[in-house]
Structure formats: structure tokens, C-alpha cells
Amino acid sequence: MAKERTLSIIKPDGVKKGVIGACLAAFEAKGLKIVATKMLHLSRPQAEAFYAVHRERPFYKSLVEFMTTGPVVVSVLEGDDAIAKNREIMGATNPANAAEGTLRKLYASGIEENTVHGSDAPETAATEISFFFAASELQSYERVKK
Ligand code: GDP
Numbered sequence: 001m002a003k004e005r006t007l008s009i010i011k012p013d014g015v016k017k018g019v020i021g022a023c024l025a026a027f028e029a030k031g032l033k034i035v036a037t038k039m040l041h042l043s044r045p046q047a048e049a050f051y052a053v054h055r056e057r058p059f060y061k062s063l064v065e066f067m068t069t070g071p072v073v074v075s076v077l078e079g080d081d082a083i084a085k086n087r088e089i090m091g092a093t094n095p096a097n098a099a100e101g102t103l104r105k106l107y108a109s110g111i112e113e114n115t116v117h118g119s120d121a122p123e124t125a126a127t128e129i130s131f132f133f134a135a136s137e138l139q140s141y142e143r144v145k146k
């Protein structure tokens with residue numbers, strides 16, 4: 001298993017629903033280490049740039065609108081297979097298809113307001129992490145038993 005880093009976003013609906021702590025706790029409980037985290041309110045240009053890959057999709061405008069409706073919490077998660085593990089914790093894009101116990105099944109309102117984002121591949125993870133964090137903002141520490 002490869003040690004990876006991935007970008008997580010708790011989207012505006014997750015922040016407003018009061019599940020920041022629940023989401024971060026789920027990452028930690030599944031062995032992912034939070035090595036950076038911060039809250040910010042995305043500007044429209046930032047949201048447009050972050051989701052530029054979806055520019056041609058019919059939901060792009062609405063997605064950008066949604067992502068700027070309130071603050072988000074961006075984090076860098078680190079661990080073995082962190083990218084796939086985070087996506088497993090998140091569940092399917094559409095909460096109607098998400099497995100029981102996943103964050104989207106538990107908290108998402110619909111396919112757009114789906115509470116969390118997670119990088120989908122090593123290249124996108126690297127790009128997305130550097131979108132929000134300087135290398136100097138990523139911390140290093142060892143997890144110990146409680
Ligand atoms: P993800 O990797 O599971 O987040 O899914 P995608 O990369 O395909 O889509 C990015 C984000 O766009 C999703 O998390 C949703 O917030 C939104 N989205 C995806 N598909 C749809 C759709 O069909 N309609 C709308 N309104 N939003 C969508």
C-alpha cells in the first residue's frame with residue numbers, strides 16, 4: 001500500500017449542517033491523518049478554477065454557485081491508500097447510491113450538495129493540495145495509541 005496524500009473539502013452544506021467534526025472524526029477513525037486544515041470562503045474565481053475540469057458539464061454554473069454559498073473546510077489527509085480510502089468514507093457522488101454509513105449517505109442533501117469532496121487520483125490530489133496549501137503548511141507527526 002502506498003502512502004498518499006489527498007485533498008478533502010467539507011462543502012458549504014456540511015459546514016452549515018454542523019458536521020465538520022463528524023467528518024474529521026470519520027477520517028481519523030479510519031486511520032487517515034489530518035496534516036493540514038483550514039476554513040475559508042471560496043470566491044467565485046476560486047470555485048471556477050477548482051472545478052475547471054467540469055467546465056463543460058451542465059451542472060458547472062450551479063456547482064460553482066453552491067460552493068460559494070458559505071465557508072468550506074479544506075484538509076490534507078495522509079495515509080496508506082488515502083485517496084481511495086477517503087472516497088470510500090465519502091461514498092458515491094449521489095447520496096441515493098452511497099453505501100450505508102458513508103458521509104454522503106449520512107449527511108448529503110442531493111447529488112450537488114453532497115457534503116464532501118475528495119481527490120480522485122494522485123495527480124489531481126497533488127494539484128488540489130497545492131491549490132489550497134503551501135508545502136510549508138503540511139505538518140508531520142506520528143499517530144500514537146489513545
Ligand atoms: P465526485 O468526485 O464524487 O465529487 O464527483 P464528480 O467529480 O463527478 O463531480 C464533482 C461535484 O459536482 C460533485 O461532488 C457534486 O457536488 C457535483 N455534481 C456531480 N454530478 C452532478 C450532477 O449530475 N448534477 C449536479 N447538480 N451536480 C453534480
